[in-house]
Amino acid sequence: MRGHRTTRTAALLCAALGLTAAVGTASAAPAAAPPADRAVARASAPPVLVDCLWHPKVRPHDFLLACGDGNSRLVSLKWDHWDARSARATGVNVVNDCKPYCAVGTFHSYRVVVRLDKARPWKKDPQTQRYDRISLEYPAQRPERFAKVMTYPLWD
DSSP, rough: OOHHHHHOOOHHHHHHHHHHHHHHHHHHHHOOOHHHHHHHHHHOOOOEEEEETTTSSSSOOOESHHHTTTTTTEEEEEEEEEEEEEEEEEEEEEEOSSOOGGGOEEEEEEEEEEEEEEEEEETTTTEEEEEEEEEHHHHHHHOOOOOOOEEOOOOO
């Protein structure tokens, strides 16, 4: 009787160890790759515009250009083009003249054509393409000391 109990205990112990090993192995296994259709959808998604808070945006209505002090922003953006190569919008650039200094300066509005290009993988999420450059074209008036076209790199 004693030998039968020892054999049964050993069998239960082996089964428990086998189950523990299987569970341990399953939890240590790498996560499965996303389904192919989701991977393709993500790869074909249009690039994003990354805002000051590191949020990806597609066709935003406004965009803060001067993250540190808020002295330049794009508003009333109307996008007529947004694809893997570039994007284009018309809107208004609201800029502080900082006269006599920025805290008491006056904000002025300027019509602007916005162009985005140079899509690159985003460091925060390399699967996501983000625009790397923004160009502002002023068809009429423009801020003092600004060229007709101003081009800036975008943050990553």
